[in-house]
Amino acid sequence: MEQWRLTLSGERLRAVYHITGNREEAEERTRAICIEQTVEVPEEVIPDGEIRDNIVGRLVSLREIGEQTHEAIIDYAIEVAGAELTQLLNNLFGNTSLKPGIRLVTFDLPPGLAAHYKGPRFGRAGLRKLVQVDDRPLLATAIKPMGLSPKQLADLAYSFALGGIDLIKDDHGLADQSFSRFEERVERCAAAVHRANGENGGHSLYLANVTGPVDEFVDRARFAKRHGAGGFLFSAGLTGFDAMRRLADDDSIALPILLHPAFLGFFTTSPSEGISPEAVYGRIARLAGADGTIFPSYGGRFAFTPEQCRAIVHDTECDFGGLESIFPVAGGGMTLERVPEIVEFYGKEAILLIGGDLQRHGPDLVENCRGFIASAREACP
Amino acid sequence: MEQWRLTLSGERLRAVYHITGNREEAEERTRAICIEQTVEVPEEVIPDGEIRDNIVGRLVSLREIGEQTHEAIIDYAIEVAGAELTQLLNNLFGNTSLKPGIRLVTFDLPPGLAAHYKGPRFGRAGLRKLVQVDDRPLLATAIKPMGLSPKQLADLAYSFALGGIDLIKDDHGLADQSFSRFEERVERCAAAVHRANGENGGHSLYLANVTGPVDEFVDRARFAKRHGAGGFLFSAGLTGFDAMRRLADDDSIALPILLHPAFLGFFTTSPSEGISPEAVYGRIARLAGADGTIFPSYGGRFAFTPEQCRAIVHDTECDFGGLESIFPVAGGGMTLERVPEIVEFYGKEAILLIGGDLQRHGPDLVENCRGFIASAREACP
Numbered sequence: 001m002e003q004w005r006l007t008l009s010g011e012r013l014r015a016v017y018h019i020t021g022n023r024e025e026a027e028e029r030t031r032a033i034c035i036e037q038t039v040e041v042p043e044e045v046i047p048d049g050e051i052r053d054n055i056v057g058r059l060v061s062l063r064e065i066g067e068q069t070h071e072a073i074i075d076y077a078i079e080v081a082g083a084e085l086t087q088l089l090n091n092l093f094g095n096t097s098l099k100p101g102i103r104l105v106t107f108d109l110p111p112g113l114a115a116h117y118k119g120p121r122f123g124r125a126g127l128r129k130l131v132q133v134d135d136r137p138l139l140a141t142a143i144k145p146m147g148l149s150p151k152q153l154a155d156l157a158y159s160f161a162l163g164g165i166d167l168i169k170d171d172h173g174l175a176d177q178s179f180s181r182f183e184e185r186v187e188r189c190a191a192a193v194h195r196a197n198g199e200n201g202g203h204s205l206y207l208a209n210v211t212g213p214v215d216e217f218v219d220r221a222r223f224a225k226r227h228g229a230g231g232f233l234f235s236a237g238l239t240g241f242d243a244m245r246r247l248a249d250d251d252s253i254a255l256p257i258l259l260h261p262a263f264l265g266f267f268t269t270s271p272s273e274g275i276s277p278e279a280v281y282g283r284i285a286r287l288a289g290a291d292g293t294i295f296p297s298y299g300g301r302f303a304f305t306p307e308q309c310r311a312i313v314h315d316t317e318c319d320f321g322g323l324e325s326i327f328p329v330a331g332g333g334m335t336l337e338r339v340p341e342i343v344e345f346y347g348k349e350a351i352l353l354i355g356g357d358l359q360r361h362g363p364d365l366v367e368n369c370r371g372f373i374a375s376a377r378e379a380c381p
Numbered sequence: 382m383e384q385w386r387l388t389l390s391g392e393r394l395r396a397v398y399h400i401t402g403n404r405e406e407a408e409e410r411t412r413a414i415c416i417e418q419t420v421e422v423p424e425e426v427i428p429d430g431e432i433r434d435n436i437v438g439r440l441v442s443l444r445e446i447g448e449q450t451h452e453a454i455i456d457y458a459i460e461v462a463g464a465e466l467t468q469l470l471n472n473l474f475g476n477t478s479l480k481p482g483i484r485l486v487t488f489d490l491p492p493g494l495a496a497h498y499k500g501p502r503f504g505r506a507g508l509r510k511l512v513q514v515d516d517r518p519l520l521a522t523a524i525k526p527m528g529l530s531p532k533q534l535a536d537l538a539y540s541f542a543l544g545g546i547d548l549i550k551d552d553h554g555l556a557d558q559s560f561s562r563f564e565e566r567v568e569r570c571a572a573a574v575h576r577a578n579g580e581n582g583g584h585s586l587y588l589a590n591v592t593g594p595v596d597e598f599v600d601r602a603r604f605a606k607r608h609g610a611g612g613f614l615f616s617a618g619l620t621g622f623d624a625m626r627r628l629a630d631d632d633s634i635a636l637p638i639l640l641h642p643a644f645l646g647f648f649t650t651s652p653s654e655g656i657s658p659e660a661v662y663g664r665i666a667r668l669a670g671a672d673g674t675i676f677p678s679y680g681g682r683f684a685f686t687p688e689q690c691r692a693i694v695h696d697t698e699c700d701f702g703g704l705e706s707i708f709p710v711a712g713g714g715m716t717l718e719r720v721p722e723i724v725e726f727y728g729k730e731a732i733l734l735i736g737g738d739l740q741r742h743g744p745d746l747v748e749n750c751r752g753f754i755a756s757a758r759e760a761c762p
Binding site for chain 2: 004006007008032036037038039040041042044045046047050051055079080082083084085086087089090091093094095096097098099100142144145146147148149150151171172173175176177178179211212213214215235237238239240242243245246261262263264265266267268269270273274275296301302303332355356357359360
């Protein structure tokens with residue numbers, strides 16, 4: 001005889017969804033979420049007792065918040081999400097991601113779940129300490145375009161560091177191509193940034209893009225660290241968020257990580273489906289161990305509104321299972337001219353990412369960088 | 382002095398996008414894709430020569446295909462995608478995924494890229510050989526609901542196998558929870574299916590859900606194989622597609638894989654953004670090594686149309702870099718009553734996935750399964 005009893009702690013994970021439709025449709029869709037995200041069987045097949053009462057998602061509240069829009073709060077036994085980020089995401093929105101008219105807006109991280117996540121290793125405070133900057137937003141740029149030789153890329157990195165940029169990252173399209181071999185690029189760029197730091201007494205970090213195959217990215221990170229990289233760029237949309245969590249959790253690596261939004265757009269392009277920008281770039285980024293979260297700021301080449309950007313900032317620093325607050329990194333076609341406005345909007349606790357525009361602004365890169373810094377400092381209250 | 386020369390083979394990767402907007406907007410957006418997906422710098426910063434001529438994406442054609450909709454064909458030097466699935470996806474749609482009004486519809490796999498991908502290990506022919514079924518679609522079901530004990534789940538698996546279901550998979554929500562430990566569940570379920578096979582002379586396979594943390598899924602797959610699992614269920618939306626590729630490529634594991642669509646809905650919910658269902662469930666699934674690709678069939682709980690389902694089927698079997706054809710697996714709320722219609726629609730070269738409805742159809746599970754098989758066989762021409 002099997003000795004077995006379904007035992008639940010009673011602790012619940014709470015998720016908020018926006019549902020399109022009238023009241024009746026919203027009720028039907030809400031009930032469908034409760035089942036779809038857990039037992040996934042027809043109503044009449046759900047066993048009575050603990051499974052029906054506590055494993056099936058539970059409706060906490062449903063209220064109209066706009067025309068044809070309802071907010072549903074649903075909670076789940078934390079045991080459904082278990083101890084794994086993959087299953088937590090599955091629990092929150094796995095199959096429901098396939099349904100029209102349902103958007104995951106936010107979720108909390110109760111202590112019983114938070115215990116499974118280390119979150120950001122550095123966070124805002126840790127990253128500030130590494131670059132030794134207290135009095136202004138941090139500044140970041142990217143070495144590009146792809147197709148330049150490793151030496152040319154390293155020369156760019158050198159100029160950026162000499163100009164005092166805090167975080168100098170690989171462009172997210174630099175992987176391990178025949179024209180941009182990972183190892184040679186990383187060795188040269190890390191060395192170039194160290195050389196500049198030696199010359200100007202700065203503390204710039206070179207962030208290597210270690211996004212890559214699941215069986216190689218940890219080795220790349222180790223290689224980069226061994227050769228003097230100061231952190232990583234990581235496109236979790238391409239690798240899955242859990243790969244970033246793996247990288248962040250590794251005590252033998254222990255360098256800061258910027259999350260890059262490549263291949264993450266799917267979550268946020270539809271207003272009535274997907275996941276809210278703040279949940280993706282704020283909460284999930286923190287869960288997965290990012291120290292900074294790059295997102296397309298309003299007014300650039302992409303489409304987030306100022307309100308969405310504000311919501312992202314909020315979720316980078318709100319109380320969330322005790323995880324560290326992280327830097328919002330405003331990117332996506334920012335320009336030097338807009339620095340005062342961007343600093344006014346984001347304040348001091350942000351990273352400004354300016355890529356191509358730094359190279360467009362006259363031939364003296366070092367001067368351009370200094371102008372960038374002066375302008376950011378000046379804009380700070 | 383650096384000895385370095387940017388050398389490209391001349392071979393190109395071709396991608397098709399649908400662009401929302403009038404002619405002028407489409408031209409502007411198309412040019413933006415060519416830059417965004419490669420060099421990602423302002424037009425005037427792009428170096429002349431190979432980078433401007435051949436690294437930047439090249440517009441092959443742009444034509445109006447509907448009101449406010451254009452089809453853009455763009456090709457890229459295959460060296461940009463390199464030898465990695467993560468970078469191939471990044472090249473096709475990384476940053477552009479963040480932009481409104483642009484959808485990736487399809488892409489090809491030229492020989493120089495195909496050489497880097499093993500693709501499906503079994504494919505349709507290999508999977509048919511394993512289950513020894515030639516004359517009808519394959520049949521699949523899931524053990525659920527979560528919250529049942531490992532023994533209860535194994536009892537279900539036993540009945541399904543005794544009833545002759547070809548593929549008996551873990552529900553995708555069964556991970557490694559306190560109430561459903563991976564190892565105990567897999568041991569019991571694999572043993573139950575083997576016992577049933579011994580009794581009825583069948584060749585049912587138990588597919589263990591090995592979706593999980595990036596540093597654990599390979600070990601889970603090895604454990605499952607060692608304990609008699611016949612294949613895997615894998616939710617690549619939760620892990621990233623490259624994790625599935627890693628699993629499929631491992632010669633020491635070498636079992637068939639069904640791709641589950643959990644957390645993949647983001648790609649397809651918006652009609653004017655994201656990636657087409659056929660590219661996701663057909664082409665990318667094959668690139669990443671799935672032998673069968675589960676998708677929500679028309680008429681179930683989800684939202685694909687018959688046309689979209691037909692396009693998926695096409696892309697599971699079309700010429701694509703020489704990769705094996707794979708099974709479309711029609712799921713998502715299918716019922717026993719609909720078997721004749723589903724078989725008529727998909728034909729013999731498909732897998733029918735019926736989950737909860739098998740359990741709803743009367744208390745004798747074994748009989749329900751036999752009815753399912755009889756009905757599928759009868760519907761075959």
